[in-house]
Amino acid sequence: MSGPTPTMLPVTRGVRRAVWSYWSRPFEVHHHQGWVSRKHHLLAWILSVHTARQHYPETSLVTDEAGAAMLVDGLGLPFDQVSTELETLEGADADWWVLGKLHAYRAQETPFVHLDTDVFLWKRLPRAMEMAPVLAQNPEHFPFVGSWYRPEAFDVAVQATQGWLPTEWIWYVSQRRGEALCCGVFGGNDIGFINHYADSAIRFIKHPLNQTAWDLIGFKIGDNILFEQYFLSACIAYHAYHETSPFYGVYAHCLFGSDADAYTPAKAEAAGYTHLIGGAKRDVALANKLETRVARDYSQDYRRCLEYLCRTEAAPQVQPDRETP
C-alpha cells in the first residue's frame, strides 16, 4: 500500500535575485569624490548591473527618487523592480551612507545578493554561497585595538553618553573580537536573520540615545563599516553561539576565505570577481579600462550614459584610452 504521492514543492531556496541600492544624497555630498569622475560612477553601474544579470536575471534597485531618475530614467538600466523606499531617508544624516544599504537589506523578502556599484560579477557565485543563510565577500581580520575599525571608541562613546547598544554588539565587543565581513556582495537565504541584523544596525545608528555620542565623535563617514560589516559579524557570531536564538546556527559563506585570498589576483580571477574597492575607484588606469569595457560591451548604455551626462552636467573629466571606440 502506498500513501499519497508527495507534492513536489517548488525549490525556492537559493539566491536568484540581484539587488542594488543607491541613496543619492551621500553620493552627492561626498561619495562622488571616491570616483575618478561621475561618468565612471555611472559606467560602473552599467557594468555591475549587466554582468550580474547574466547570472541573476531578476534584478532590483532600492533607491530614492533622484536615484531612480538617474539610473532608470537616465541610464535606462533594466531593473525588474525599482523601489524608492530610500525616500524615507530624507532628513537623515548623509554621513551615515550605510543607511541606504541597510534599508535595502531590510526590505528584502526573498533570498538575494546585494552588490555594491563597484562590484562586477564575471561569474555566478558558487552554489554553496547561493544556498547559505548569509553570504559575503570575505572575512576581514584586524587587531581589536588600533585598527581601521574602532569598535572600542564607539562602545565607550555610547556607554559614556548613556546610549543604547544592541545585545550582539555588547557580547561581541566584550570578547574584543576583531573580525568583520566585507560586504562587497552580501545577501543570503535567511531573510529573517538578515532583517533582524539590518533592523538592529539601523536602530543602532538612529537610536535617539546615541545621537549625543555620534555628535561628539564628529567625523564618522569612515566608521560606517562598523555598523555594516563589524556588526554583521557580531550578529552572526552571537546567534550562531546562542542555542536559544531563533537564528541559532546561522553562518556566512564567503566568496573568499580571507583578506589575503581576496587580494590575490589569481583567486579573484578564479572567482570571476572584481571589486574596485577603496582607492581603486580613483585609479585612472582602471577607470580607463572600465570605460573601454563598457563602451565595447555595452555601447548603447555607454552612449546613453554620455547623453545623460551632457544633459545633466559638465563634460567627462578623463578621456578614455585610444582604443576606446
Add this chain to the structure above:
Amino acid sequence: MRIPDSSEHMIAGQLAYSRYFARQLVTAADLNADQTYFRELVRRHNRYLHGCGVVCGLEVLLGEDDDGHPQVVVTPGQAISPQGDDIHVPEQQAIPMDEVEECIGPNQERRLYIVLRYTETPLCPVPTLPGPCMPTAGLQFSRLQAGFALACIVELPSACGEEPACGDLTCELLRDAASPDAPPPDTATCASAVCPDHGADPWVVLAALDLDAHGAVSAIDYGVRRRVLSVQFLIEALRCLLPRVTAIAPSYGVQGTRMLALVHGERLADARDVRFEEGVIARIVSQPQDGGWILIQMDIADDAALGPQGFQVITPRGIANSVACGVQFTVLPGLAGYGYGYGYRPYGAYGDYATSGIGGNLL
C-alpha cells in the same frame, strides 16, 4: 651617685664631637661627648623637622582593672617630646582613676590633662676604681634606659607651642618676597619664622579629661593633642586628597581622528582641563559630581606624535599626572585614506593591491 635628669636632654647650643688620635688617653668624657653629639643631632632633627607631639597610638581610653575599678588606659604608641626625644610606649598603660582624681587641685578643676614625658632610668651599677680624687671604690650606673612617664596635670603644658592658623601657614608657604619696609613676620603665627621653642616643659599632651561632679570622666578631648605626622601618614593623606587618574578608555587613538574617551580616576570632580602632548587636543564633555570619571572629546592631529604619551587632568584639588599613575594614551599611525568617506579599509592595508582593488585585472 648622681642620676641624670631628663631636663638635661634639651636641645643644646653648639655641638662638638670627639676627635681621636693615636696614643690618646680616651676618657669617659670623650666617649660621652660623642653620644651627646649624635643624640643631640637626633633631637634637633626630630624637633625641627618633625615637631613635637604624638606620632601614633597613645589613645586615651576608659577601662576597668581586673577588680572592676575604673581606670584610664593609654594604648601603645610613639611621641616626640618638646626637646626632641623619642618617647616609645611599648605596651598599654593604665592609670587608676584614684590617681587621676588625686590630680584635682585645691581649685577642684574639672579638666585634667593626661601627659607623657621622656625619662631616663640609670641601670647596671658597677664599682668604680679608686683614683686620686676618689680613694675609695664606689658605684656608678653603667647604663641609662630610655623610658617614659605618664601623669595627669591640671595646667595645660605649652611646650609644643600653639598651632598656627591655617591661613598663616598658607601665606608663609607661598611667601617668596617681602618689602624691605615690611615688619618682620609675626613669630606668634608664622610657624617657620622662628625655630620652635623647646623650653623646660617636658610634657606631651595626650588628651584632656573632663570630669563630672562625681569624679567620673564625662569627655575625652583630643583637641589639645599636638600631632607629628609620619611621612607614611602624609603620603596616605595625599593619596586621599589629590586627584588621581586610574585609566583611560580607549587607551589608544589614531592620527587624524576624533574620538571620545573616558578618563577614570578619583577626585577628578570639577576638572577644568585635560591636557595631552602636542597634537592631541581634548575637550571635557561631561563629568559627574563624584569625580569618578571625565568624558572627553579628543582630536588627534594627522601629525600627532606616535606612541604612548601621558596627560594631565587639571582640577581644583591639583593636577593628576597620568604617567605618575601608570596610565598612558597611545597614538597610532594615521591610516592613509581613512575617513575619506568610503568606509573601506585604508589603501595602505591592501599592500600592492592598493589601486587594483580585487580582480581589477579582469576589467
